[in-house]
Amino acid sequence: MTPPSRTISRRPEGQPTRGKTASNRLRRVDNFLLLYEASLLTRTEGGFASSLFVDLGYGFDARTTLESAARFRRVNQGLKILGVEIDKERVEAALPFADEKTFFRLGGFNLPLKDGERVRLIRAFNVLRQYEEKDFAPAYERLAQYVLPGGLMVEGTSNPFGSIWVANLARRMDRGEWGMEALVFSTNFRMGFEVDEFQTVLPKNYIHRMLKGEAIFDFFAAWKKSAAETSAAKTFGPRQWFIAAAESLASKGYQINLQKKFLSKGFMIWELTTPKG
Numbered sequence: 001m002t003p004p005s006r007t008i009s010r011r012p013e014g015q016p017t018r019g020k021t022a023s024n025r026l027r028r029v030d031n032f033l034l035l036y037e038a039s040l041l042t043r044t045e046g047g048f049a050s051s052l053f054v055d056l057g058y059g060f061d062a063r064t065t066l067e068s069a070a071r072f073r074r075v076n077q078g079l080k081i082l083g084v085e086i087d088k089e090r091v092e093a094a095l096p097f098a099d100e101k102t103f104f105r106l107g108g109f110n111l112p113l114k115d116g117e118r119v120r121l122i123r124a125f126n127v128l129r130q131y132e133e134k135d136f137a138p139a140y141e142r143l144a145q146y147v148l149p150g151g152l153m154v155e156g157t158s159n160p161f162g163s164i165w166v167a168n169l170a171r172r173m174d175r176g177e178w179g180m181e182a183l184v185f186s187t188n189f190r191m192g193f194e195v196d197e198f199q200t201v202l203p204k205n206y207i208h209r210m211l212k213g214e215a216i217f218d219f220f221a222a223w224k225k226s227a228a229e230t231s232a233a234k235t236f237g238p239r240q241w242f243i244a245a246a247e248s249l250a251s252k253g254y255q256i257n258l259q260k261k262f263l264s265k266g267f268m269i270w271e272l273t274t275p276k277g
């Protein structure tokens with residue numbers, strides 16, 4: 001593993017995109033992370049102690065980064081947080097909110113880390129959506145070099161208020177690459193339960209792949225079938241229907257995490273590799 005060199009003066013990799021955000025848009029993403037693996041925020045072994053949570057592409061102001069800071073520091077008061085933006089004005093707008101453990105820096109996929117800084121968790125939401133599909137793999141590859149083995153990236157797309165989203169969970173492996181651990185589907189049920197709605201917020205590596213013969217296409221076909229087969233559960237509300245459809249999808253051979261702590265909160269996790277212990 002090569003430690004990243006001082007990158008602060010390098011040209012940020014990527015392109016400025018629309019900066020739209022909203023208060024609490026990413027609350028469910030953070031709540032999911034706390035439920036899925038709170039130790040990502042608290043662990044201290046293997047270089048994690050002083051490592052950073054990075055919010056990549058926080059938008060026209062730093063509200064989502066600051067909201068996460070408050071949320072995550074409930075479990076780790078000393079957590080260091082870095083908001084990264086490729087747009088200079090957005091960094092300037094955020095700087096008044098910086099303090100000794102909250103940083104805002106100009107940067108891109110080549111993270112603007114200082115010597116010795118490493119990353120435990122990256123959240124990149126509604127960033128890659130605005131790129132082309134060909135940019136996905138190089139962006140992931142670049143970001144992997146900064147994350148500690150065992151660290152995670154949650155990268156996905158939401159609707160404007162964050163009530164529905166889909167995200168990749170990528171785990172930094174020992175070899176220095178990402179392992180795609182899961183695809184997470186999240187809803188707060190305000191819009192009921194409609195499988196098609198999730199298609200509109202698929203991350204960049206899937207959204208253009210809704211084509212016959214692609215795994216994601218088959219997955220959605222199976223999920224829609226499961227939803228139709230369990231539609232009687234609708235009587236008990238969208239939450240019960242969502243759970244019943246997930247169970248039916250699992251019975252078709254998809255590796256769905258059936259723990260109630262996730263499903264009852266509107267998180268369906270499609271496990272892509274071996275589930276973590």
Ligand SMILES: C[S@@+](CC[C@H](N)C(=O)[O-])C[C@H]1O[C@@H](n2cnc3c(N)ncnc32)[C@H](O)[C@@H]1O
Binds near residue numbers: 022026
């Ligand atoms: C739509 S906003 C998302 C804001 C927030 N994450 C959210 O979900 O509400 C996307 C932001 O990502 C920034 N961005 C795009 N590419 C980037 C990159 N390579 N590195 C850092 N920021 C980037 C854009 O400048 C923009 O402000």
